[in-house]
Amino acid sequence: AQSVAQPEDQVNVAEGNPLTVKCTYSVSGNPYLFWYVQYPNRGLQFLLKYITGDNLVKGSYGFEAEFNKSQTSFHLKKPSALVSDSALYFCAVREDTGGFKTIFGAGTRLFVKA
Amino acid sequence: GAVVSQHPSRVICKSGTSVKIECRSLDFQATTMFWYRQFPKQSLMLMATSNEGSKATYEQGVEKDKFLINHASLTLSTLTVTSAHPEDSSFYICSAIQTGTGQEKLFFGSGTQLSVL
Secondary structure, eight states, rough: OOOEEEEEEEEEEETSSSSSEEOOOEEEEEEEEEEEEEOOOOOOOEEEEESSOOOOOOOOOEEEOOOOOTTTEEEEEEESSOOOGGGGEEEEESSSSSSSOOOOOOEEEEEOOO | OOOOOEOSSSEEEETTTTEEEEEEEESSSOSSEEEEOOOTSEEEEEEEEEEEEEEEEETTOOTTEEEEEEEETTTTEEEEEOOOOGGOOEEEEEEEHHHHHHHHEEEOOEEEEEEOO
């Protein structure tokens, strides 16, 4: 069965420092992996996805994520955090078996201090 | 923890019929719910924001008359795909915001796979 784990409920970072939001997954086939961001009282916004190809995926707002098959991880990263990056981040996985079900992680709240 | 129930999980219908999908927050009240659709190998696309007691806010390009949203109570929002056609076949997922716990949290339904023949 598919599963996604975001081990940290909250991540605190100072502005200008690099940030990492962790995600690990479990699927029986090849994974499609996604990161989404949610700002207060708003719907999810797509950040980036990994389907195939380069393990380092670049997305919106300067975010990137690295697919690591051996560690079954897809951590979200940004070299220099902004206060405006403070939001709730969700990792999601879909299995490449022709099915459509997408599983979401529990979310990680990112706080960036000025 | 909080649970969002989405029903049905899978539905197959004939072209021209209407299909209703329900999204329920089981142990919390949700004044705001969201509806998304997802195509294979694509990300979620926000369709609309559903607010209890008022009209839904639709994203640009989403047909209001095609995708009817009703948020009649604090625990239930419904999405009705009217006069469905094969191009409406997709994965639909809802989410609900839980407030009042000190921190706003977002919970997802398990999704509905719609296949229109």
